[in-house]
Amino acid sequence: MRERQTRQKRIIYEALTALDHPTATEVYGYVHERYPSVSRATVFRVLGGFADTGKALEVRMAGTDVRYDYNVRKHCHVHCRVCGRVADVPMPENLPIAAPFENADGFRIEDCSVEFFGLCPDCARKSEQVSRIPS
């Protein structure tokens, strides 16, 4: 019938907002710490359900497992190549990018995702310090 509200779902959603773009396993870690009875299978099932019903986004970034994002607005991500931290970046609507490719190879393009890579503030600072060390 209708979707049922359960303790597990509440806890898992809480983990989603408390953690930063977590993987399913990270969500499981958070949840299991507080509510050891919640099983891994439930975490995967519930996260998958969130993604299906639009309550969360599955984020698949280069080099990592699937991550989940409770922010379901259209946006893109920055990925720190050192510590792996992921941050949201707003996706402007006037993105002048789809147009040039609209008929790329005959494909009918419906959507587009952009991903950035670089250094997060912390790692950027650290790398500057390293390079400042006198020889």
Place this chain on the structure above:
Amino acid sequence: MRERQTRQKRIIYEALTALDHPTATEVYGYVHERYPSVSRATVFRVLGGFADTGKALEVRMAGTDVRYDYNVRKHCHVHCRVCGRVADVPMPENLPIAAPFENADGFRIEDCSVEFFGLCPDCARKSEQVSRIPS
């Protein structure tokens, strides 16, 4: 010492060019069909090596396993949401996209990847035919 040229590497590279953005497992399938003695581990090791030495790119697209692409120029991909086919799309250098985000959340952005989703020509045609069926 120096990297060694082997029969396996040649075969695996051949698979890479013969197949279209294959996953490691697809490469293994192709290779194993012709040269049953080549092991799965070798396929994974060699593909990883290609990626490390710049002979191929690892492509991680939403919803699929890692794929390999012998085209190592900077470019992006279109992904058919029906059949999963992947095609290359040129990545223009004047992409006016990185600039607006250069300081996104304090990140120092170094690279950017763009991914498109849609319908490949075949699937687009089929979906039109379906919708044309009289009720």
Place this chain on the structure above:
DNA sequence: CTGGGTGCAAACTCTTTGCATTCGG
């Protein structure tokens, strides 16, 4: 009550690793 949701454990898929053996240069 009833059937959607859950826990558990086993199964699966993809990928990596240790180690003895092979073979390219």
Place this chain on the structure above:
DNA sequence: CCGAATGCAAAGAGTTTGCACCCAG
């Protein structure tokens, strides 16, 4: 020859699934 590369099989990691039991509505 010598060590990089391979084959094999076992181990890992992440995720899915079957099934009996549980509990939200």
